[in-house]
Amino acid sequence: MLLTRRSAGGFFATNQGSLPMEGEQVQSEGKDSLLAYAVNRMFSFFNHQTVRTMAEADARVPQPLPVDSPVPAKLTRAQKREQVRAARRSPVCLNCGELTPGNYCINCGQLNETYRVSTRKLVADFINDYFTVDLKFPKSVLPLLFKPGFLTNEYIAGRRARYIAPLRMYLFVSVLYFVILGFFSNTLFDNSNDFTVQTDAGADAPAKVLDNSKATRKIDNALKPPNPKLDPPGADQKGVSVRIGDDGSLPLDIKPEDIEVDTGNPDLDRFLDRQIRAKVDDYTAPGGQERLIRDIEDNLPIAVFTLLPVFAFLLKVFYWRSGRYYAEHLIFSLHFHAFIFLTLGLATLVNSNLLLPWTPVVHLLYLFVAMMMVYQQGWLKTLIKYSLLIIGYSIAIIFSIVLVALLTFVF
Template sequence: MLLARRKKSNCQNCHYPLLENYSYCPNCGQENSDKLVSFTTLAAEVVNNYIAYDSRLGRTIIPFLFKPGLLTNEFIAGKRIKYMHPLRLYFIVSFFYFLIFSIVVSSQINVNEPAFRFGGDVKVPSADSLNREIGNEISTGLLESEALSGEEKHIADSIVKNLPKSQVVVPEKTDTGAVIRSGEKDVNLDKLVKTPGITPEQILDSLDQEKSWLNLLLAKQGIKLANEKGNTIVNYLISKASLMMFLLLPFFALILKLFYIRTKRLYIEHIIFTLHIHTFLFFILSVALLIDYFWPNGLIFTLSGILVFVYFLLSFRSVYHQGWFKTLLKMFILFISYAFSFSVFMVITIILSLLLF
C-alpha cells in the first residue's frame, strides 16, 4: 500500500501543469505528491507493512522448520507472495546467527589480551621440580656408587634426605616472543612491533628487509594487529565471515547446477534452494549456541549435526526428486566440495581482512 498522496496542480520540480488524476509529471516524471502526510497515515502505513510481513513470517515458519524443501518448491511453482522471500529470511536468520556467534566468542576472550602475539610462553621448570631433579641425581649418584660401603651408603642416604630446599624462586614461564636472527643480532619480533611510535620502515630496517610495498604493508598491519585487543579483531573477522558466507552461496549454487545439470533446472532455482538450506543451518546453529552458552553441553552440537543432516537429506529428496542412494552419494560429494570451497574462501577472507584491517 502506498502512502496517501497530496497531489498538486503543478509539478513541484518543473512547474508543469498537472491534472487531478496525474500521479506522475508527464514532463519530468517526478511523482505528484509532496510526501508530507499526517502522523496517523504514516503510523497506519508502518503497521500495515508490519502485519503483512508478520503474516508472511507466520506462514513461513512451520514449513521452514518441519517441511524440508517445501518453501523451495513453492517459490519455484510461483507462490511467492504467500511466504517470506528466501533472501529476506536468510538475512534475518544469518544476522541473528552471527550476532549470537560474536557474543559467545567475545565472552571467551580476555579483552585485555592483545589480538596477536609473535611468539609465546616458554615453560621453565619450577623451583620444586628443579629440587626434585637435583635430589634424584645426587641420591642416584651416591647410592649407586660402588666405592661406598654399606655403612657409607646409609650415611649418604640420610644426607640426601636432609638436603636443604633451594631458596631461589624460578618463574614457571616467561614470555619471550618470537626471536629471529637478523644479520649479527637477534630481534624479538613481539617486542619490536609493540614499541611505541615505531614505523613500518623502522621495523624493516631492524629486520634487514627490503622496503617493498608488500613488506611495508605487512609491517604496518603487524603493528596494528599486535597492539589491538583480541575481541576487536574477532568481531571484525566475524563481520567479514558473514560477507564471505553470502558470497559463497552463489558458488555453492553453481556446484549444484553442475551436479544436477541433467534436470535442466535454472540457476536461480539452485540459488533459492541454497538460501533455504543455509538459513536452516544458521537457525539450528543459533539455537545450539544459545543452549550451549547457558547450559554447556557438547551433546547439543552432535544432535544439531544429526538434525541438519536429516533436514538436508529430506530437502534434497523433496526438491530434486532422486532416489535415496543417489541423493546420499551426491550429498557426500557435495559435502567434500563444499568443505574445500569453504576452507579456501575462509583462508582468503582472513588474509584479505587482516591485510585491510
C-alpha cells in the same frame, strides 16, 4: 402606452385604443415599445442579482440542524488517514503516468502519494523492504525448520505470496544470528570452550604443548622461523598464546618480525608485510583479544555470503541434466543457509553445550532430505551427489576461511 407591473417584477406595455394612429402615432408607438423593453430588461437584471446575493448570504449563515437529525459521529483513525491520503493523491501515477483513482497504481503498483520524501519515510521503506516481519514469518519459519525443501518447492511452483521471499528470509535470519552472536560472544567462548587469548612478554615465550588427561596435541607455527637479524638474542618481544580450555592449550607465538611475505611482487610484499605487522601489533596489545574477535565477527558474514553462489554452482554442476535454472539452485542455497543460521541462532539463545555440538549433524541430515525432496531422485544418486557436494563445499569453506583471515589481518 401604459407600463404595467408584472408578477415577476418586470414590466410590459399595453396600448390604449383599438386602432393604430396614423403617421406620428405609429412611430411613437414603436419608440414606446423599445423603451418598455429596455426598462423591462434592466429591472430583470437587477432583480436577478439581488436574489443571487441574498441566496449566497443565506448560505453563509449556519443553519440549525433539525430536531430529529442525527448528530454526526467523530472520524475514526482510518477515516482520517483516508482523508490525508485523498489529499495527497495525484490524478496520474508519478511512476508510469497511468490514471490512478485509488491509493495504488493499477499498472505498476506504486503508492499514489505526492508529498516529498522525508528521512523517516526513506528509513521506513528500507526496513519494510528488507527486515519486515509480518504474518508470513511464522508461515515460513515452521516449514523451514521441519519440512526440508518445502519452501523451495513452493517458490518454484509459483506459490510465493504466502511466504517470505528467499533472499529476505536469508538476510533477516543471518543478520539476527550475527547480532545474537555478537551479544553472546564472550559467554559462548567462556562456556563452550573457555576460550582466552593471552599476551605473553619476553623473547623466551614458551612454545610447548600442555598435556592433559585425554590427549596431547602439538601445533607447529605455520609462519617461518624467526630471522636472526631481526630477532637478536635477549630482545624483549611480544607473542600471542591462544589457550583453549583448562585441559589443553594451543600455543601460537606470533612476532611481527617473524612475518615475511613473498608473492613475487615487491610492492605487494611490502604492502602485505606492513598491513599484517600492524594488525599483529594491534592484536597483541592490551585489549587485542576483543578486537580480534570483533573483527572476525565482522568479516564472517561476508565470507559466508560468498559461499551462497558457490553452493548453488555446485548444485548446478551435479544436476546439470535436470533442466533447472541456476536461480532455482540459488533459492535452494538461500533456504538451506537460512536454516543453518536459524538453528545456530536458536542454539546460541539456549546457550546449551548439548545443542551446539549436534548442529552440524542436524545440518547434514537436513541437506540430504532437502535434496531428496527438491530434486526427486533416488536415494543412491542423491547420496553420491550429496557426498560430492560436501567435498566441494568443504574446499569452498577453506577458501572462505582464508578470505576471513585476509580481511582480518590485511584489510
